[in-house]
Amino acid sequence: MDVSHLIDPDRGLIRGEIFHSQAIYEQELEQIFARSWIFLAHDKMLPQPGDFIQNYIGEDPVLVVRQPDGSVRAFLNQCRHRGMRICRADRGNARNFMCSFHGWNYGLDGDVINIPHGEAIYDAVERAEFRATPVRLANYKGFIFGTWDAAAPAFEDYLGDFAWYFDAYIDRYEGGLEVVGMHKWVLPANWKFNAEQPASDMYHGEVSHASAFQVMVPPPKDAHSPPPDWAMRQLGQLSNPSGFQFASPYGHGNGWFAGGMPTMNETIYRWQEATAAQVAARLGPERVLSAGHANIFPNFMMLSNYTFRVTHPRGPNEMEIWAWSMAPVAAPAEVKEAIRLDLLRTFSPAGMFEQDDAVNWEEEQRILRGHMARKAPLIYKQMLGRARYDADGLPGRTVPHVYAEEGARGMYRHYMDMMSGAPWPDLTRRKQQREDAERRALAA
Ligand code: FES
Incomplete structure (x- = not known):
């Protein structure tokens, strides 16, 4: 329009x-909302590896997670199987995330690490294809912003x-x-x-x-x-x-x-x-x-x-x-x-x-x-x-x-x-x- x-x-x-x-x-x-930089978290909200916070880009739920190497990643909080939330808690600390619908298991980086009966019921489990949709991130003086849009200008610009x-x-x-x-x-x-x-x-x-x-x-x-x-x-x-x-x-x-x-x-x-x-x-x-x-x-x-x-x-x-x-x-x-x-x-x-x-x-x-x-x-x-x-x-x-x-x-x-x-x-x-x-x- x-x-x-x-x-x-x-x-x-x-x-x-x-x-x-x-x-x-x-x-x-x-x-x-899908093309702008949106505030997601502050560094101090995620002090330890495994710390996570749930936030939103528009109406899309996003999980922001401190990684074992100290970096931060974020991904759409939507299970790739039927679209349930991967994590239903607002915040916390986790070693991994298990979808509560059928039990798909996601690592802290959003990659699928286990699917119940996966080897028996899928011809081939292409993990890269199954991973949660990643968010592009920028960290400005501790303030973490994310966007879906790879073509958006760098956050400083x-x-x-x-x-x-x-x-x-x-x-x-x-x-x-x-x-x-x-x-x-x-x-x-x-x-x-x-x-x-x-x-x-x-x-x-x-x-x-x-x-x-x-x-x-x-x-x-x-x-x-x-x-x-x-x-x-x-x-x-x-x-x-x-x-x-x-x-x-x-x-x-x-x-x-x-x-x-x-x-x-x-x-x-x-x-x-x-x-x-x-x-x-x-x-x-x-x-x-x-x-x-x-x-x-x-x-x-x-x-x-x-x-x-x-x-x-x-x-x-x-x-x-x-x-x-x-x-x-x-x-x-x-x-x-x-x-x-x-x-x-x-x-x-x-x-x-x-x-x-x-x-x-x-x-x-x-x-x-x-x-x-x-x-x-x-x-x-x-x-x-x-x-x-x-x-x-x-x-x-x-x-x-x-x-x-x-x-x-x-x-x-x-x-x-x-x-x-x-x-x-x-x-x-x-x-x-x-x-x-x-x-x-x-x-x-
Ligand atoms: Fe997540 Fe089925 S919807 S495992």
Whole structure:
């Protein structure tokens, strides 16, 4: 299906049909999820040989496994016999995997190592032919991404300029990150609502999260004192916003307040303040505060409070969110615990901010049952025409405001490219030509 009549990123208009149509959803599974790099695991989730975790590429279950030699492999978690899951556990440690339907046995690398009565009932057991379908993997600073598509660009090229921004979330301190908690839940709304928000929408916070912020403001010393200065400065950013937004040609987006992402968690705030000089020495001064919220297309989002989450598509009207809290290894124990509790209070299924977002997304989805609602173009025009390249010490395409929709326009421009079904080499060439033309036009 041609979706170009539904999306016009140059004019900032998108029709709601893309969030509702079953046909478009099926096309997304084929053209987007099966061809993009998808987050599957972090090295710290698989410390020992035999450790495994089950994840998804779109709706396809994938088993990610630490091998005896320390490398990581991943394969479709589907038995080649009748298609049962090879492994039904979410995570664990195994020497091999036995399908619970007829007992085919798979090694840690996805190869078939035993078939009950195999020699008697098959003419010849061609093990190479029977092996589980492998996933192409890339490991970026401990974050393991996978794709089915051998023609997809190398992961570093896919990240492009976003790598500079990604590092501000994952590589702030020596030693990287460790997992301190996880949640999973299901929401009756389209996966793209949860992708475009971190890629682009900081604008909603002042209104959607107003009551949550008020509840979370730390209490004053006594009934006659105002709330602490640091917390009020954080809140002030919402009504007096300044900052930036980044948009990648591959659909990734990042947005941040010039004064840092508002947080009401004093332990995290104080630690970030105390280590700002250390981060500046490691990454440069521009990246001390450039972690706000971001999305790696299509479905891996991150927040400055060390929340990382993947949004699995579950039909046009449903998403399944998996959220990990990952704390810097270098952080003191009380900071790690504060980070874990902060996810619990903010962006877990019971978190206050998550509840606010869920109400919006569920209601948007419900309204899209209407015929006119699906046809009316939605307006994505904030900071339209204000993009610059390599300005203010920031690599790539940015706009000089945190309240902008440049990230969403970039996401949907790439979405259109992918949905066209054009092969990756054509897409990368088209993107380069587009960027070269924009840079020339801006320089003229
Ligand atoms: Fe797995 Fe038959 S489906 S052994």
